[in-house]
Amino acid sequence: MRRPRFRPADVAQQIVGGLLLAGPFVVTEEVWVLAESMSSLQTSLLIAGVVVVGYSALYKADKDRDVDIEAKFLGIPLRFVSLLTVAFGAVTVMSFLLAAPRTFGASPMxxxxxxSIGSMFSIVGAAAADSLF
Known part of the structure; x- marks a missing residue:
């Protein structure tokens, strides 16, 4: 079976989908207040949830993708690495470009x-865009 190509267009689709769904959560005060009240354990579980949702959306919901034949980076499918990078990266960049941490008085944690909260929505949008287009 021929290995599917992972192209820059795929990353662009992920970015558009990730930004589209995560944008509103970056600028919503309730998200920042909720984040301040969460524990380190809850944050860790949330990050794990983002990883599980992303993997499931790419390789379990889309039966046309075979994780075993995808190009790998350190043994991890390159498409999945890109998806995680886009999900967390898009929300991080938007947060700092819009000065959200300073505006909402957020601590580093x-x-x-x-x-991480925004990334949960970003990864859904990024995976959907990658799978649909």
């Missing part, structure tokens, strides 16, 4: 947690 609160900022990480708020980014």
């Amino acid at each position: 609160g900022t990480l947690t708020a980014i």
